[in-house]
Amino acid sequence: MAIRVRVPTPLRRFTAGVGEVPADGASVRAVIENLEQRHPGMRERLLDDKGELRRFVNIYLNGNDIRFLEQLDSKVKDGDDISIVPAIAGGR
Amino acid sequence: MSYVTSLKCRECGQEYPITPVHVCETCFGPLEVVYDYARIGKVLTRAAIESRAENLWRYRELLPVDGEPEMGPFSGFTPLLHARRLGAEVGLKRLYIKDDTVNHPTLSYKDRVVAVAITKAREFGFTTVSCASTGNLATAVAAHAARAGLRCYIFMPEGVESGKVVGSTIYGAQVITIRGNYDDVNRLCSEIADKYGWAFVNINLRPYYTEGAKTFGFEVAEQLGWRLPDHIVVPTAGGTILPKVAKAFKEFKQLGLIDGSFKIHCAQAAGSAPVIAALHKGTDLILPVKPNTIAKSIAIGNPADGFYVLKAVRESGGWGEGASDPEIIDAIRLLARTEGIFAEPAGGTTLAVTLKLVRDGRIKPDELVVVSITGNGYKTLEAVAGIIEPPVSIGARLEEFDALYERLPNGKRAVAGAA
Numbered sequence: 001m002a003i004r005v006r007v008p009t010p011l012r013r014f015t016a017g018v019g020e021v022p023a024d025g026a027s028v029r030a031v032i033e034n035l036e037q038r039h040p041g042m043r044e045r046l047l048d049d050k051g052e053l054r055r056f057v058n059i060y061l062n063g064n065d066i067r068f069l070e071q072l073d074s075k076v077k078d079g080d081d082i083s084i085v086p087a088i089a090g091g092r
Numbered sequence: 093m094s095y096v097t098s099l100k101c102r103e104c105g106q107e108y109p110i111t112p113v114h115v116c117e118t119c120f121g122p123l124e125v126v127y128d129y130a131r132i133g134k135v136l137t138r139a140a141i142e143s144r145a146e147n148l149w150r151y152r153e154l155l156p157v158d159g160e161p162e163m164g165p166f167s168g169f170t171p172l173l174h175a176r177r178l179g180a181e182v183g184l185k186r187l188y189i190k191d192d193t194v195n196h197p198t199l200s201y202k203d204r205v206v207a208v209a210i211t212k213a214r215e216f217g218f219t220t221v222s223c224a225s226t227g228n229l230a231t232a233v234a235a236h237a238a239r240a241g242l243r244c245y246i247f248m249p250e251g252v253e254s255g256k257v258v259g260s261t262i263y264g265a266q267v268i269t270i271r272g273n274y275d276d277v278n279r280l281c282s283e284i285a286d287k288y289g290w291a292f293v294n295i296n297l298r299p300y301y302t303e304g305a306k307t308f309g310f311e312v313a314e315q316l317g318w319r320l321p322d323h324i325v326v327p328t329a330g331g332t333i334l335p336k337v338a339k340a341f342k343e344f345k346q347l348g349l350i351d352g353s354f355k356i357h358c359a360q361a362a363g364s365a366p367v368i369a370a371l372h373k374g375t376d377l378i379l380p381v382k383p384n385t386i387a388k389s390i391a392i393g394n395p396a397d398g399f400y401v402l403k404a405v406r407e408s409g410g411w412g413e414g415a416s417d418p419e420i421i422d423a424i425r426l427l428a429r430t431e432g433i434f435a436e437p438a439g440g441t442t443l444a445v446t447l448k449l450v451r452d453g454r455i456k457p458d459e460l461v462v463v464s465i466t467g468n469g470y471k472t473l474e475a476v477a478g479i480i481e482p483p484v485s486i487g488a489r490l491e492e493f494d495a496l497y498e499r500l501p502n503g504k505r506a507v508a509g510a511a
Contacts, residue, residue, distance in 0.1 A: 006283065008115075008282065008283075008286055009115075009286050010115050010116070010117040010120065013117075019286065019287070045118070045119075045120070054119065054120055055103075055399065056103070056115070056119065056120035056121050056122070057120050058279070058394070060279060063272075063276070063279075065275070065380060065394065067379065067380055068380070068382075083279065083283065085279050085282045085283070086114075086115040086120050086282060087120065087394075087396055
């Protein structure tokens with residue numbers, strides 16, 4: 001069993017149009033590295049050149065914003081859900 | 093005829109055609125509408141604007157629609173009141189209230205942004221419109237969708253005021269409440285928008301929707317007699333309106349319709365103040381919070397445009413503060429009893445913060461100040477219901493009233509004392 005990653009429209013050109021892909025890794029950062037191997041180009045869309053999460057990207061682990069957890073070091077296990085969601089949305 | 097040329101990423105500058113997209117494919121930055129200001133400058137004059145109907149479309153060259161706007165014929169152009177009694181109490185001679193409590197048809201500033209978004213949804217050919225909302229947006233989308241004959245799905249967090257739930261369902265919208273807070277709703281809706289291809293006014297139509305908020309600023313400048321206020325205080329939740337008010341003032345200046353400068357200040361409820369925290373700390377990094385405030389319409393802990401609020405405030409030399417729940421309630425009552433305007437908690441927040449800025453000397457007594465009141469208290473009665481004094485009950489006999497009038501603190505003795 002792997003980790004399920006939901007991919008938003010702007011990133012689906014890296015996943016051949018698929019909205020949900022499997023990945024492996026023990027932390028969010030490791031999952032992103034694994035995504036990069038499976039779908040080259042994803043990492044630089046998610047992380048800036050210092051390796052930090054880009055300002056306009058939110059990542060949710062099992063529905064929780066990773067900024068409320070341990071950021072990119074948040075622990076991940078098999079069966080977890082990760083959602084990548086553009087930050088720009090909403091307004092009351 | 094449209095003066096819009098493209099969409100452009102605010103972060104990396106990449107351009108996109110006019111389609112229902114809101115996020116840059118390269119950097120996830122927000123997309124913004126680009127106008128041909130040179131052409132607009134040739135047609136948009138004070139006289140042209142003044143000759144038009146009193147609704148938000150009088151600034152239509154600066155709004156991102158192609159055809160004749162069909163929605164919102166009575167939206168916008170709300171009153172700008174010189175608040176003399178309130179001003180006297182708080183020590184401001186030139187205090188103005190921009191009063192969107194009476195915006196048509198759903199009594200909040202959201203009627204502006206939704207009139208633009210639904211017009212655009214029809215231009216794009218959508219048949220279903222939707223939104224993630226804490227309430228005011230929900231009622232506005234539901235009402236405009238009804239008038240446009242579009243299917244409507246509304247997503248709200250559990251626990252919003254019943255006036256906003258009932259006030260959306262009544263228009264025939266399907267209302268879905270989500271077990272979670274607004275930020276959870278927003279995330280779900282981003283995923284639904286991706287999967288179902290509906291027009292989410294504040295997601296995939298966001299570049300167009302947000303432009304409607306500029307009309308709040310255009311009106312302030314026009315109604316002041318084509319000038320800028322020294323200060324304008326604006327509430328912040330997701331961060332839509334504040335940067336757009338600043339943009340409105342800048343566009344009018346760029347087009348030569350006004351000159352001068354302004355300071356724009358940010359008001360947040362202390363229980364949901366991630367932008368104020370970053371502003372006071374002097375950082376660009378906005379840490380999300382879990383909201384806890386009676387000001388539910390501005391209870392957004394993870395503001396999409398918070399970064400641009402900071403930018404607009406700092407560029408203008410403005411500031412910002414948070415207001416506690418008791419301060420918000422006091423300000424709602426103050427505005428109601430001095431000016432006859434019943435604002436929702438977001439409005440109480442904005443006035444409470446204005447008072448702090450006056451107290452701290454950031455606003456001087458003789459300066460021209462506009463307080464932005466963006467929503468109506470009749471929709472949020474729960475917020476004050478337990479705090480307001482209950483009515484006094486008597487039988488239908490004159491003697492009972494006579495006795496009551498003797499002992500009421502604001503009764504006979506108060507009148508005699510004043511005479």
